[in-house]
Amino acid sequence: MPRGRLRVYLGAAPGVGKTYAMLSGGRRAMARGRDVVVGLVETHDRPRTAEVLDGLEIVARKTMVYRDTTFTELDVDAVIDRAPAIVLIDELAHTNVPGSRNAKRWEDIEEILAAGIDVVSTVNIQHLESVNDVVEQITGVQQRETVPDEVVRRADEVELVDMSPEALRRRMAHGNVYAPEKVDAALSNYFRVGNLTALRELALLWVADKVDDQLDRYRAEHGIATTWEARERVVVALTGGLEGDTLVRRAARIAARTKGADLLAVHVTRADGLTGGDAANLARQRTLVESLGGTYHQVVGEDVPRALLDFARGVNATQLVLGASRRGRLAQIFSRGVGVETTAQSGSIDVHMVTHDEVRKGRRRRADSPAALTRTRRLIGWAVAVAGVPGLTAVLVPFRDSLSLPSEILFFLLMVVGVALIGGMWPAMVAAVGGSLLLNYFFTPPIDTLTISDPENFFALVVFVLVAAAVSAIVDVAARRTREAARAGAEAEILSTLAGHVLRGEAAVSSLLARMRETFGLASVALLERRPEAGNKPDDRSDPDAWRTVATSGGTPCAYPGLADTDVAVDDNLVLAARGRLLDAYDRRMLEAFAAETAVALRQERLREEVEQVAPLAAADRMRTALLAAVSHDLRTPLASAKAAVESLRTTDVEWSPEDREELLATADESLARLARLVANLLDMSRLQAGVLGLALQPVALDEIVPMVIDDLGVPSGAIETDIRTDLPEVIADPALLERVLANLTSNAVRYTPPGQKLLVTASRHGDHVEIRVIDRGPGIPREAYDRVFMPFQRLGDRDNQTGVGLGLALSRGLSEAMGGTLVPDETPGGGLTMVLSLPVVSAVRSDQVSL
Numbered sequence: 139m140p141r142g143r144l145r146v147y148l149g150a151a152p153g154v155g156k157t158y159a160m161l162s163g164g165r166r167a168m169a170r171g172r173d174v175v176v177g178l179v180e181t182h183d184r185p186r187t188a189e190v191l192d193g194l195e196i197v198a199r200k201t202m203v204y205r206d207t208t209f210t211e212l213d214v215d216a217v218i219d220r221a222p223a224i225v226l227i228d229e230l231a232h233t234n235v236p237g238s239r240n241a242k243r244w245e246d247i248e249e250i251l252a253a254g255i256d257v258v259s260t261v262n263i264q265h266l267e268s269v270n271d272v273v274e275q276i277t278g279v280q281q282r283e284t285v286p287d288e289v290v291r292r293a294d295e296v297e298l299v300d301m302s303p304e305a306l307r308r309r310m311a312h313g314n315v316y317a318p319e320k321v322d323a324a325l326s327n328y329f330r331v332g333n334l335t336a337l338r339e340l341a342l343l344w345v346a347d348k349v350d351d352q353l354d355r356y357r358a359e360h361g362i363a364t365t366w367e368a369r370e371r372v373v374v375a376l377t378g379g380l381e382g383d384t385l386v387r388r389a390a391r392i393a394a395r396t397k398g399a400d401l402l403a404v405h406v407t408r409a410d411g412l413t414g415g416d417a418a419n420l421a422r423q424r425t426l427v428e429s430l431g432g433t434y435h436q437v438v439g440e441d442v443p444r445a446l447l448d449f450a451r452g453v454n455a456t457q458l459v460l461g462a463s464r465r466g467r468l469a470q471i472f473s474r475g476v477g478v479e480t481t482a483q484s485g486s487i488d489v490h491m492v493t494h495d496e497v498r499k500g501r502r503r504r505a506d507s508p509a510a511l512t513r514t515r516r517l518i519g520w521a522v523a524v525a526g527v528p529g530l531t532a533v534l535v536p537f538r539d540s541l542s543l544p545s546e547i548l549f550f551l552l553m554v555v556g557v558a559l560i561g562g563m564w565p566a567m568v569a570a571v572g573g574s575l576l577l578n579y580f581f582t583p584p585i586d587t588l589t590i591s592d593p594e595n596f597f598a599l600v601v602f603v604l605v606a607a608a609v610s611a612i613v614d615v616a617a618r619r620t621r622e623a624a625r626a627g628a629e630a631e632i633l634s635t636l637a638g639h640v641l642r643g644e645a646a647v648s649s650l651l652a653r654m655r656e657t658f659g660l661a662s663v664a665l666l667e668r669r670p671e672a673g674n675k676p677d678d679r680s681d682p683d684a685w686r687t688v689a690t691s692g693g694t695p696c697a698y699p700g701l702a703d704t705d706v707a708v709d710d711n712l713v714l715a716a717r718g719r720l721l722d723a724y725d726r727r728m729l730e731a732f733a734a735e736t737a738v739a740l741r742q743e744r745l746r747e748e749v750e751q752v753a754p755l756a757a758a759d760r761m762r763t764a765l766l767a768a769v770s771h772d773l774r775t776p777l778a779s780a781k782a783a784v785e786s787l788r789t790t791d792v793e794w795s796p797e798d799r800e801e802l803l804a805t806a807d808e809s810l811a812r813l814a815r816l817v818a819n820l821l822d823m824s825r826l827q828a829g830v831l832g833l834a835l836q837p838v839a840l841d842e843i844v845p846m847v848i849d850d851l852g853v854p855s856g857a858i859e860t861d862i863r864t865d866l867p868e869v870i871a872d873p874a875l876l877e878r879v880l881a882n883l884t885s886n887a888v889r890y891t892p893p894g895q896k897l898l899v900t901a902s903r904h905g906d907h908v909e910i911r912v913i914d915r916g917p918g919i920p921r922e923a924y925d926r927v928f929m930p931f932q933r934l935g936d937r938d939n940q941t942g943v944g945l946g947l948a949l950s951r952g953l954s955e956a957m958g959g960t961l962v963p964d965e966t967p968g969g970g971l972t973m974v975l976s977l978p979v980v981s982a983v984r985s986d987q988v989s990l
Contacts, residue, residue, distance in 0.1 A: 147299050161194065164194060173222045268344075373458050377405070380419060421735070534549060547598060
């Protein structure tokens with residue numbers, strides 16, 4: 139049976155109309171003769187959604203009971219038995235009631251798709267797993283229900299349902315999304331213009347990425363190698379040379395001219411890894427690319443032009459930026475160069491050849507590249523060449539009558555190979571030339587002259603010289619590659635250590651400097667920064683007033699670059715100054731790589747510091763916004779009630795009976811008391827957050843304070859059952875604050891206790907603490923929401939704005955901890971929520987701690 143197709147309507151924000159779009163599409167499919175049913179749709183009491191739903195066949199939902207509450211969920215079996223062509227299922231990220239066959243609705247949909255039924259579903263961008271944390275940062279609201287991105291990416295069709303922030307806010311103001319009493323709070327919180335704009339951009343970027351994936355898959359399936367200019371992508375090729383900075387900036391300017399263009403940098407390295415670019419230059423250029431909003435890539439390939447073009451075509455690049463050739467004119471005669479070859483094979487990709495300061499300076503071997511062999515070996519090689527060849531001649535002369543010329547040539551060839559192995563190419567070449575002259579003079583007829591009578595002997599000597607030269611060159615190259623391989627291995631080990639250092643979270647600047655000092659055996663290492671007021675003068679390297687020390691490791695640091703034995707300029711304002719010994723060119727290259735990583739670590743540290751400084755301001759702003767939104771209704775309601783009652787009493791148009799007058803006075807008194815409690819909670823919460831809450835800790839008897847709190851609540855008789863033993867020890871608490879905590883916990887439990895159920899308040903001793911338990915039989919809360927329930931302005935499970943601002947539990951926990959206790963939630967056996975308040979007993983607290 140073929141698998142069904144999945145179509146997803148992705149909403150940029152709640153209320154943009156994705157459910158309406160899904161239902162409208164279903165009606166159009168039904169009008170074309172398709173068999174369409176509704177598996178599950180939530181209208182949220184929106185009249186236009188209910189109107190478009192009317193007339194569609196709806197599959198009955200499955201009823202489930204959880205914690206004495208009835209829920210309805212998608213009936214997967216009923217949908218499969220009905221076997222329609224298309225089923226409409228709302229809210230892809232929905233979490234099913236515990237006890238369901240699948241934990242998530244998208245898993246239900248997978249079963250329906252496997253049965254060969256097409257599914258149309260909906261999801262909002264904030265429910266995608268990859269952007270969930272970003273959405274929380276933007277909106278300040280954590281999304282509990284998420285769906286893996288891969289589920290939506292696997293969909294056969296994804297359609298974005300979008301709306302401008304202003305249009306969505308108008309829809310909300312007209313009551314098309316939420317009930318009127320919720321509109322003010324929603325518009326001032328989640329549905330602010332900035333939030334909606336950011337969510338819209340997230341949705342557009344996510345859909346754009348999926349479109350890119352679909353385009354790449356289509357081109358791969360159809361074998362399309364040419365690029366399609368659906369989106370500008372600029373690729374810049376880096377060699378690791380000094381010209382890379384110029385190329386990156388030029389490519390960034392090209393990308394900036396086309397809004398939305400991507401910038402990618404690529405470096406091609408040989409398969410053996412021995413001819414990659416300068417590590418320090420590449421590290422600096424990678425940082426530059428990323429700072430300009432681009433990405434850095436590295437590919438392996440022997441044919442550089444082909445590797446570049448394969449990469450460019452693979453990412454569907456439209457433009458390729460290359461540096462002008464550094465080869466001299468003579469070298470270009472024998473090889474056209476990477477730029478010319480790449481341009482000739484580029485096809486539809488535009489190639490930009492950018493000139494730079496390194497043009498035609500040649501690709502000389504780096505000055506920091508050490509010789510293939512050590513100086514000692516080269517000297518020994520010269521000695522063997524100068525003394526060994528004449529010595530071999532002296533040994534062979536007595537036997538020249540019994541040896542043939544080919545045999546003598548082989549002995550000399552063996553000597554040349556030995557010299558090449560010991561001293562390298564040039565001593566071997568000297569040995570080969572000298573050996574050929576000695577062979578000619580002493581062993582080639584006519585003997586004791588440089589004349590050669592037989593042409594075959596002449597050719598034999600020429601071949602000897604050529605073979606000796608070839609062997610010498612091969613040995614030299616092999617020795618050089620061996621040295622380069624060893625050097626590359628050491629470099630890789632050092633960089634691997636540096637990478638592991640970063641991955642283990644040790645990327646602090648001081649830690650990196652310490653690792654740098656240990657690696658290179660330095661006495662001290664310091665990171666110096668040019669003072670802003672000093673400007674950028676080339677002659678300030680010896681001016682101590684122009685520099686300040688950012689971080690240091692080791693002994694006495696350098697106060698300015700001029701004091702350093704080795705200094706590395708990280709950028710225009712940062713210099714790494716090392717003291718202890720002079721570093722050779724190779725070690726300096728590695729030091730530059732460390733310096734680049736240190737600069738990145740410094741930037742990260744400063745960003746973290748800025749975040750830490752901004753975080754309290756952001757938290758205060760969120761608190762202010764939440765406070766204004768949450769109390770807008772709760773302050774107005776008691777004020778309006780009290781004002782209405784007082785105005786009614788003052789009117790002279792109505793003659794109030796004593797009963798009516800008493801009721802109006804009670805209403806005013808109750809409203810003002812509610813307002814006083816709200817203001818007191820807000821003030822106490824602000825004092826808690828500011829750390830200025832006053833405490834008067836003293837011994838308190840629970841069997842006295844708990845009944846008093848319950849009496850003050852005014853709940854019906856018998857609604858609360860208490861079990862407070864009189865022999866419980868006294869606890870250390872502030873009596874007034876403890877009353878507030880118990881009143882908040884008890885009133886909150888009463889609100890959620892079902893009719894006919896009793897609330898239980900008990901207390902018992904556990905070691906040096908007494909635990910007070912407020913036990914209700916309400917719906918409870920999931921364990922994963924235990925921490926969230928103590929956040930200010932959170933009312934988990936509430937669906938209206940008339941149940942308070944959500945400060946009660948947050949304030950209760952803060953007051954409990956201020957008194958030295960704890961407040962934690964627990965699950966009530968059989969269903970419900972238990973709040974456990976733990977306070978220290980008097981015997982567990984020293985007398986000097988009680989008199990706070």
